[in-house]
Amino acid sequence: MTQRARLTWDADAVIRGTRDGVARGLRLGSEHVLQVSRDRVPIEEATLERSGTATxxxxxxxxxxxxxxxYAVRQHEDMGLRHDAGRTAKYLEQPLAEEAAAVGEIIAAQVRRALR
Known part of the structure; x- marks a missing residue:
């Protein structure tokens, strides 16, 4: 018994799906980095923490x-400033580096999901 299958390739749909998945993954990944960095932002009155955005x-x-x-840049760059326990300078740079693999996985998962 012979079986046949036909595959129709819609490259435009694949490209749209990939772009949509990457965009969704970037949104989720940037929000992930924002949340991790908020846990490290120097905090006095929480103004700096509340000013964080992901776009x-x-x-x-x-x-x-x-x-x-x-004062966001000074708080980030001045390693000589004192901060409460768990709060630190480089509050954005360090989480970005530490979470790079996780962000890559988030983006890849969204691309896979978009191409189902």
């Missing part, structure tokens, strides 16, 4: 995590 440019497929206070 995604779906056209360029880029993501950004940022803190927006006048």
């Amino acid at each position: 995604v440019d779906e056209e360029e497929l880029t993501a950004a995590v940022a803190y927006d206070t006048p």
Whole structure:
């Protein structure tokens, strides 16, 4: 008995699905990094912590995590400042480096999901 199968390849749908999955993965990945970094942000009145945002440019497929206070950069870069236990300078740089593999897995999972 002969069996046949026909496969129709819709490259446009694959590209759209891949882009959608990457965009969703970038959003989830950047929010993950934001949450990890919020646990380390120097905290006095929590203004710096509340200023954190995660954004995604779906056209360029880029993501950004940022803190927006006048002193955010100094708090991040000045290793000589004293902070409460668990709070530290490099509150964004370190989580980004530490969570890079997890973010990659998040993006890959979203691409797989989009291509089902």
